[in-house]
Amino acid sequence: MSKLSITAYTFGVLFFIVSFSFSIYYGIKVVTHDLPSEKKPKETYHYHFVLIPEELDNEYWRLVEKGAKAAAKDYGVMLEYVGPKQANIEDHLKTIEMSAASKVDGIMTQGLSDDQFTPLINRVIEEGIPVITVDTDASNSKRMAYIGTDNYYSGYLAGRAFVADTKGKANVAIITGSFYKNHQIKRVQGFQDAVKSEKDIHIIDIQESEISRVQASEKAYQIMQEHPEVNAFYGTSALDGIGIAQVVKKYKKNDPLYIMAFDTLPETLKYIREGVIDATVVQEPFEMGYESVKMMIDYIEGKKVPSVIHTNTKILRVEDLPPASRERMEEIQ
Numbered sequence: 093m094s095k096l097s098i099t100a101y102t103f104g105v106l107f108f109i110v111s112f113s114f115s116i117y118y119g120i121k122v123v124t125h126d127l128p129s130e131k132k133p134k135e136t137y138h139y140h141f142v143l144i145p146e147e148l149d150n151e152y153w154r155l156v157e158k159g160a161k162a163a164a165k166d167y168g169v170m171l172e173y174v175g176p177k178q179a180n181i182e183d184h185l186k187t188i189e190m191s192a193a194s195k196v197d198g199i200m201t202q203g204l205s206d207d208q209f210t211p212l213i214n215r216v217i218e219e220g221i222p223v224i225t226v227d228t229d230a231s232n233s234k235r236m237a238y239i240g241t242d243n244y245y246s247g248y249l250a251g252r253a254f255v256a257d258t259k260g261k262a263n264v265a266i267i268t269g270s271f272y273k274n275h276q277i278k279r280v281q282g283f284q285d286a287v288k289s290e291k292d293i294h295i296i297d298i299q300e301s302e303i304s305r306v307q308a309s310e311k312a313y314q315i316m317q318e319h320p321e322v323n324a325f326y327g328t329s330a331l332d333g334i335g336i337a338q339v340v341k342k343y344k345k346n347d348p349l350y351i352m353a354f355d356t357l358p359e360t361l362k363y364i365r366e367g368v369i370d371a372t373v374v375q376e377p378f379e380m381g382y383e384s385v386k387m388m389i390d391y392i393e394g395k396k397v398p399s400v401i402h403t404n405t406k407i408l409r410v411e412d413l414p415p416a417s418r419e420r421m422e423e424i425q
């Protein structure tokens with residue numbers, strides 16, 4: 093063989109080896125996509141749970157995740173936080189199905205609607221995977237337990253506080269996260285029941301934000317245009333109050349409206365200190381996350397788990413904030 097053909101032969105062999113290794117490597121990568129069960133958690137963890145919220149990047153849910161991760165660390169659990177990036181029922185249901193197919197040891201999620209979530213939750217449980225509902229219950233399903241706010245009661249509390257603050261006289265518009273989700277329906281119902289005996293409180297309009305701050309702002313603006321008599325708002329999910337406050341602050345500077353919000357995200361508290369939001373309903377998202385992991389472990393280990401645990405809920409106004417933080421806010425303004 094000539095020198096040239098030896099070089100060409102060697103080059104050819106090398107090329108074959110390199111391209112063969114590449115195809116093996118990427119071939120494996122293609123079939124081993126990131127399903128939860130493939131991380132072989134049992135070697136390093138006692139259990140593998142998933143927490144599936146309606147919206148992954150929602151600040152409220154990040155607090156639930158924080159609580160769940162803290163408990164996971166304390167009790168040797170591998171916890172995955174997965175779900176739709178933006179609220180989307182189909183993606184939410186699909187994530188539950190995929191987690192069940194991955195044979196995780198437990199699923200924590202919301203029971204957003206009876207017709208879509210109850211049959212799926214029941215099927216997952218029949219396959220042997222325990223489900224605990226968090227924040228929103230599907231009480232007609234076979235879920236092992238629910239931990240979260242008593243959503244009807246929290247709406248009722250909001251309504252009673254609203255009556256007290258407005259002295260029983262207001263034209264109120266409601267912006268709710270959704271017309272179809274269990275927790276939002278109950279928060280509206282509780283409020284309606286609490287104000288219904290007040291003859292000078294009128295519910296003028298109810299709109300939906302799809303739990304988006306931008307949509308809450310748009311709906312608030314539209315309501316103010318269409319119903320100039322509206323002088324109060326009630327927002328029933330974490331970003332509704334913030335969205336309403338943005339619009340009210342901008343367009344109603346000299347004629348402020350009353351706002352009742354939900355949750356205590358930093359921006360909500362900022363608007364309370366500024367006097368734009370008048371009151372908010374407190375929930376305990378960190379505790380929901382933490383306790384749901386503990387409950388799941390207890391259930392798997394055969395301990396008795398109560399079927400419903402209601403976390404605390406109460407109304408918070410500016411006077412309930414620590415004075416130091418109020419003064420700091422006044423200095424900044």
Ligand code: BGC
Pocket residue numbers: 146147150152227228269275303328329330331332354355375
């Ligand atoms: C609710 C969550 C919801 C969030 C949306 C909270 O008040 O409890 O279920 O996802 O608001 O921002």
